[in-house]
Amino acid sequence: MKLLRHTAPDPQQLALQLDFFANDHAAQPKVDQPAPPQSAPLQGGIAPVEPSRPLAQGKRRIQIGEHALDYALVRSKRRSIGFMIDDDGLRITAPKWVTQSEIDNAIHEKRRWIFNKLNERRERSARRLQPQMEWRDGGKLPYLGEDIVLRLRTSLATGIAYDETTRELTIALPQDAAEQQLKDRVQGWLQLEAKRLFGERLPIYAEKLGVSYQSFALSSATTQWGSCTADGRIRLNWRLIHFALPLIDYVIAHELSHLREMNHSPRFWATVQSVFPEFAAARKALRDHAPETLPIF
Known part of the structure; x- marks a missing residue:
């Protein structure tokens, strides 16, 4: 809005x-963050334990602790990495020049928000089935x-x-x-x-x-x-x-x-x-x- x-x-x-x-601007609470240029070090210098790997239909999977997180990755001309949770799960939009390793690190940093929002979405879906x-x-x-x-x-x-x-x-x-x-x-x-x-x-x-x-x-x-x-x-x-x-x-x-x-x-x-x-x-x-x-x- x-x-x-x-x-x-x-x-x-x-x-x-x-x-x-569904249309509340606060449903996506300021999760966009500037993506670092390729020459810049990753934030905190910490990489995920295991990098993400491709799945079918444009999806990828990353292991975060005990949880396997699937997400859709969309490349665009935007200047930052954006996170969106909808009925299809996590969707990430990232600039074309950002490396996959940098995207994986951004996911790792936002993991708490991501899992909280996914849980909220599942709970709402369960209520709809009542x-x-x-x-x-x-x-x-x-x-x-x-x-x-x-x-x-x-x-x-x-x-x-x-x-x-x-x-x-x-x-x-x-x-x-x-x-x-x-x-x-x-x-x-x-x-x-x-x-x-x-x-x-x-x-x-x-x-x-x-x-x-x-x-x-x-x-x-x-x-x-x-x-x-x-x-x-x-x-x-x-x-x-x-x-x-x-x-x-x-x-x-x-x-x-x-x-x-x-x-x-x-x-x-x-x-x-x-x-x-x-x-x-x-x-x-x-x-x-x-x-x-x-x-x-």
Whole structure:
């Protein structure tokens, strides 16, 4: 995501967005490093115990301690060695003039980050394989960080009602109601809850930051949790209502902080931290919740 600076912007064009994990700039946390020229010594003068070796389909394998690490190597005109973790594993992009030994050493230096990110990716993939929720009486739905139970009752006087004590959401529908009909009722209720809750939390953090926002609206974006324009228009993804309140507050604090720093500079993150000290843990928790793990409407 391109970072935009707050210099006489067009309010209709300038917006900072908080992306889902798949598109979050922080998913690749500053792992690019300048590659040394061929005549320069390797950093630290330490080479891996065993050099990498080629595999089929453009892959290579390097032994790091007890672990065999496979990766794809792409040569390009770039001036640094870049690391990227995706569903296919580790991909490294390196300048054409960098030697394989230098690439192996760069992998060795970044091994902790690489293995951490690979483990996170595997955990998210495992969560995606978990059974999806069942849209029926007794089905469970994530709401504010905990599961609530769906109850279908034809005798309900109102269309839908939530009992905080029993954590049951009762919907006025027959037991054999169509799945999409139930989804529509539940989605409508969740969006109303999101609008109510976000409307309560926004003024709290706006006051803490000393900023004013012009308006806020719900978003159904597939790639962002929230966005903020330079003229103070806030959009928050209604799917945040699935998460615990601290994660919702983090996104709200994040977007409102853009009204003081329209970028993602160190000053911006310091602004977020000033009103939400636990922002790093909340940011990680959001990344760990892949959109694929949420209910499908």
